[in-house]
Amino acid sequence: MWVNGKKKVEALEYSRALQFGDGCFTTIAVISGKALMLKAHLKRLRENCERLLMNDPDFIKLENEINSIAVKQKKAVLKVILITSDGMNGRGYSRGCNHASTRIILLLPWPTHYIKLQKTGVRLFTSPIRLARNPFFAGMKHLNRLEQVLIRQHIDYKGGDEALVLDTKGIVIECCTANLFWRKQNDIYTPCLNESGVEGIMRNYFITQLVASGQVCNIANYSREDVLQADEVTICNALMPVLPVYAIDNVYFNTGLLYKQFYETCCKYYNLHCNDHD
Structure with missing residues (x-):
């Protein structure tokens, strides 16, 4: 230290x-x-x-x-x-x-376990712990992480990899340690973080890359049902950096175009900015 x-x-x-x-x-x-x-x-x-x-x-x-x-x-x-x-x-x-x-x-x-999860995908369980809505703290990565501690406890209890986390009004926000994207046909979505959640570095990077490629990323308030109707779901953070979701609770998804696009974007970035990548 x-x-x-x-x-x-x-x-x-x-x-x-x-x-x-x-x-x-x-x-x-x-x-x-x-x-x-x-x-x-x-x-x-x-x-x-x-x-x-x-x-x-x-x-x-x-x-x-x-x-x-x-x-x-x-x-x-x-x-x-x-x-x-x-x-x-x-x-x-x-x-x-x-x-x-x-x-x-x-x-x-x-964290070496992300390499395995890139191949197997991750399973999310809907967390019973809801995030408080507070626009002043929304997006920040402050040191008050008790909500995430309890969300992680629930993940460990359920035996899942990550959680689908909602706020106190039932709006989808993020995962415990990652942000969330999903695709339905050709449309791409990610939750609005104006009321709660963490504005992740990879989330912002992917949004920027989507815009640069002429694609639209819909950012708004969505329900759990909106996510469950997706064709595919991915999660991301600075270390993963992106993982495919194969299931949320008992609803299953296939790895598809969005994950492959994000993964290839990360590989290009690493190859450009690093001497080697394994």
């Missing part, structure tokens, strides 16, 4: 992040010594800091720190966490007069 560029081993036991979830984070794929989509990750962190009223954590230093760690890795994951410093000795909600931000970088092993 690196804290403000210095390697640390002690826990931040009085951290506001620990007590209140006061901060934000992003998870970056590292392949062949390069932090993939780094500009997009830094842009999201900057926007999240602004929305959380956090001071600038010095993004130039942060980018240099990420690159210096990534360059030594063939395949790994960097989790970058930005938290507010303890301005009130770790007590009370107020940040006090100390609004400085702390940069934390965790070096984690590469």
Whole structure:
């Protein structure tokens, strides 16, 4: 673990992040010594800091720190966490007069199970845990992840791979750790995230690529039934980076054109930005 560029081993036991979830984070794929989509990750962190009223954590230093760690890795994951410093000795909600931000970088092993799931596909179960609707926090990857913890518990209990997650009004939002796309005939859809959910790096990348190729990605509020009527469903995040869905509950799907298009898009990106990809 690196804290403000210095390697640390002690826990931040009085951290506001620990007590209140006061901060934000992003998870970056590292392949062949390069932090993939780094500009997009830094842009999201900057926007999240602004929305959380956090001071600038010095993004130039942060980018240099990420690159210096990534360059030594063939395949790994960097989790970058930005938290507010303890301005009130770790007590009370107020940040006090100390609004400085702390940069934390965790070096984690590469998740190898995604390779298998690219071949077998994933099964989603509809989660009984609903996401709260709050436009102020919608799209952000803040440190308050208790909803996702409980969603993951349900996935483990059901024996599935991921979850289809709805909000408190029954609108489809995302998965536990991924965003969602689906295709019905030639039409492509993904949920609107104006009220809840996480605006994923890969989600935005795929939307941009669809627009660039002249395709329309319909972004609106959809029900579970809308998704179940799809011809195919895919999920994505920065590490997967895209996986086909073979079933949601007891409804089954075939891998099709959308997954192949997204997969080929990822391969082109990796081949362009990495020395090798395995």
